[in-house]
Amino acid sequence: MSNDAEDPDLKEAIRLSLMESTSSATTPKSTNTNNDQIVVIDDSDDDDDDQKKRKPSNKTNTKEQSATPAAAVASTTSSSAAAEKPSAASSSILGLDRRGMERERLERLKRSAPLSSSSEGRPSKSQRSSGNTMGATAGSSSSNLFNTELPSRPISIPAIGSRNGPIFPNGIVKKTYIPGQARDPNPILEPTITIDEVLQKDSLEVAVLSSFQWHLDWLLPKLNVGNTYLVLVMQGKTEEDRKEKEEFFRQLPRTKVCFPPMPGQVSCMHSKLQLLFHNTHTRVAIPTANLVNFDWGEGGIMENMVFLIDLPVLRVGEEYVETQFSRELVAFCRAKGLPEGIFNKLKRTNFARTKNLAFVHSIGGSHMGTAAxxxxxxxxxxxxxxxxxxxxxxxxxxxxxxxxxxxxxxxxxxxxxxxxxxxxxxxxxxxxxxxxxxxxxxxxxxxxxxxxxxxxxxxxxxxxxxxxxxxxxxxxxxxxxxxxxxxxxxxxxxxxxxxxxxxxxxxxxxxxxxxxxxxxxxxxxxxxxxxxxxxxxxxxxxxxxxxxxxxxxxxxxxxxxxxxxxxxxxxxxxxxxxxxxxxxxxxxxxxxxHRFLYDLPNTNIKPVYIPVPMVYPSEVNNNPWFFGGFGG
The missing domain is CATH 3.30.870 (Endonuclease; Chain A)
Structure with a gap:
């Protein structure tokens, strides 16, 4: 396993990322406590017309995305606190605390702990914003992106056997791993998975990563930045937003940002698709989780699921055979505007084992006639x-x-x-x-x-x-x-x-x-x-x-x-x-x-399942949890 501290490309990327602004201005606090200036912190993917009608006309009203669930709720407790925003002088496109960010990274490099161990912990009620998270929300600009991170607490994750190569050739659904849980040494039988196990960074050559929210300070160390070619699919509603993000990510070697079209009513890039290209296989991962630490179980608060399938690279003489899954996957990626090289790699992937799977998508926009x-x-x-x-x-x-x-x-x-x-x-x-x-x-x-x-x-x-x-x-x-x-x-x-x-x-x-x-x-x-x-x-x-x-x-x-x-x-x-x-x-x-498409003769392997995550049957919900910027 490579040591990030010795990787010159990553060191240079981090150095550029940590360059402080020449201005030393401090973060101002707004004195305007007008209750109409609601800061809507909403991970909801819904952009209802009623919500647009309710939006105050005051131009200072903003819509931001929280870095953690705790920060999201805390940000709505007072209008004065919600009005606080980092100044351009002390924060970058990502709203990063440069000094805090540098301290965190230096400490992490000193620790030299293996990346199979994650820094995890439960957020406290008194969290402070010190990490680096990009949140994408409808109509948000880069100045609205701010950051909070979970306090670090080293957790030793038990090994579950080899994490390299095509482990899931027939597809599988996993829950996200929660710290402290015992694990099965067989990666097929183990019902949970970590983001590190999904990425398989040591052999990862090209990665297409999509998310609604991003915690870059947490994510980038899990990748071989500079060695792996990265395509980051994220939200960019406005030209200003897109330009600022492109400028920031230009600092990272071999990294390209992709912005799916968001004309008119389109308000959210909510897809979480991952295409992970290795020399031996292509892994298609479809998570319900964003690329933030708490969505992948760190802190022991939130759980998600992820579908994975490891597809072999076509051998010499083998022809590409289209399935419903591959056809719609390619159509979706085309619509998003991925680089042509990604489609060349998909064409060299054997999708035969997806014949019993269907890929479905929603492409933002208006679709007329039979195109609907x-x-x-x-x-x-x-x-x-x-x-x-x-x-x-x-x-x-x-x-x-x-x-x-x-x-x-x-x-x-x-x-x-x-x-x-x-x-x-x-x-x-x-x-x-x-x-x-x-x-x-x-x-x-x-x-x-x-x-x-x-x-x-x-x-x-x-x-x-x-x-x-x-x-x-x-x-x-x-x-x-x-x-x-x-x-x-x-x-x-x-x-x-x-x-x-x-x-x-x-x-x-x-x-x-x-x-x-x-x-x-x-x-x-x-x-x-x-x-x-x-x-x-x-x-x-x-x-x-x-x-x-x-x-x-x-x-x-x-x-x-x-x-x-x-x-x-x-x-x-x-x-x-x-x-x-x-x-x-x-x-x-x-x-x-059921046996989840697996046929393993001459083994004592038990059935692999699709996890049903909720208690079933369940009572009628007459008192739902309300949150969306308008109360708890």
Whole structure:
């Protein structure tokens, strides 16, 4: 393992990063305590029209992204404290405390601890801003980016066997590792994973990293900066924001910043996709976590999930074979504007083992006519249809979310129908206007909320659960819902359930869907499946999945998408299929008992599972945790 302290490229990058401004001005404090100057600290990916209407006209009103859950809540406790902002003289594009940053890095270099051990700790209520975190929020400029870090406490992470090479050739879903937990030495059987184990930095040649939030002081030491070619996909709504970030990252060798287009209504680059290219394999990772320390379990407060698959490099003579997964992955990366070299590497990747997986995404913007089928929840529907997983009504749907948008029963009905394989365009245009429209009347059957209200469960924590969690109320800042949305008569309160982690005291930042049809379904090759799960970045909001409307001028359907998102759909089957057909949906245990695409003959390996992160079944949630800049 290379020593960062001896890496001249990294030392030079850090030196440039730590160069202080020539001005020695101190941070001024605003004396304006006007209560209308609300600083909205919101990890929510939702950008509801009502929120825009509420925004005060005062130009000093800003929207910032917190570095930690604790800081997010603390920043809303007083308008005077919220008005404080680092001056340009004492902070960079990232809002960094230069002196504190230099001290931290020098101390870390002196310690020379192996990077398999992480600095972790639980944030205290009296945290101070001293780390380096980039937060990306709708409309934020670089001057609004500020920083807070978790206090350091060395934690020894037990080894779980080899971390190099293609460990997960058939794909797997892991929970993020929490400090202090015992671990299985077999990396396939071990249910958790660290960010270091995901990255495999020692053999990492090229990395495409995407995130809504960034904690660079935590992340960069986990990479061989200067040796690994980095493409960082981040938010850049304004030209000023993009230029400032490009200027900063120009200091890092072999690093390029990519800004997905964010025209008009598009407000959030929320995708967390990672493409990790090694000499022997390409790892595709789809986390629910941002690239910040607390999302990856440090501090023992927040948990997430990540899907990983290690795909081999094509051998000489082998041809590239397209799957639904590879096609939509490439389409999504094209839309984001990744460098051409990334597509050359993807073309040299063998995607054969993704034949039973579906890649789904939301591309920010307006998509007109039949193009509305190519992203958002209509893409989910058409992926289900293409893979042969379409079913009629009667399925059970469990949706775990960390952010609740301004929901309506109509929107949740559209999500349910998409899971069936119905994209909704048939209702908008009529069957004669849709090419390759499904003949399956069950799939196209008109379903309304009354038909599915008792089959749709949305999991979100109660205020009491957040209060009793490891981090308490002050660390619930990235779990978002708004009281004013909840109180609308159109909000489907009847389907909301309390979200409690199976790991006691943990808050969840997961975004996953568990879909259990009434009867088994067969794919295009005749293989039978019992259920499927979605894992990705998409929360329960129209911003994440899109809103299908009729365009007034063209009279064509139009899908409006505010966020960039992506995820994977994974089919599962019963561990022991009975000779007698079942009479209803599988139990939730179907996700934890099946062999997750693994066929390991002549071994005693136990089944590998998709973790179901929440306690199930769960009680109705009548007292949800409210946070989003307007109260706790």
């Amino acid at each position: 089928r190519t992203t958002g929840y209509p893409l989910l529907a058409n992926a289900v249809k293409e893979m042969g997983w379409s079913v009629g009504p009667g399925a059970e749907l469990d949706f775990v979310t960390s952010s609740v948008g301004s929901l309506t029963r109509e929107f949740l009905t559209n999500i349910y129908k998409a899971c069936m394989g119905n994209d909704g365009l048939r209702e908008k245009l009529g069957p004669t206007h849709i090419e390759n429209d499904s003949e399956d009347e069950g799939v196209n059957q008109n379903v309304n909320w009354d038909d599915i209200a008792d089959k749709f469960r949305l999991y979100f924590p109660t205020r009491n659960y957040v209060a009793s969690s490891n981090g308490g109320l002050e660390n619930g800042g990235t779990i978002c819902a708004r009281r004013e949305w909840w109180n609308k008569p159109t909000f489907p309160k009847e389907c909301v359930r309390e979200c409690r982690s199976t790991r006691q005291g943990m808050l969840m930042h997961n975004k996953c869907i568990f879909w259990r049809p009434k009867v088994p379904f067969a794919n295009t090759t005749g293989e039978r499946w019992d259920a499927w799960a979605y894992v990705g970045s998409g929360n329960s909001s129209e911003s994440a999945w899109g809103k299908l409307v009729m365009d007034r001028s063209t009279k064509q359907p139009k899908l409006n998408v505010r966020n960039w998102e992506c995820g994977v759909v994974i089919p599962v089957k019963e561990k022991d299929r009975r000779l007698v057909e079942r009479n209803g949906p599988s139990d939730m245990s179907v996700f934890q008992e």
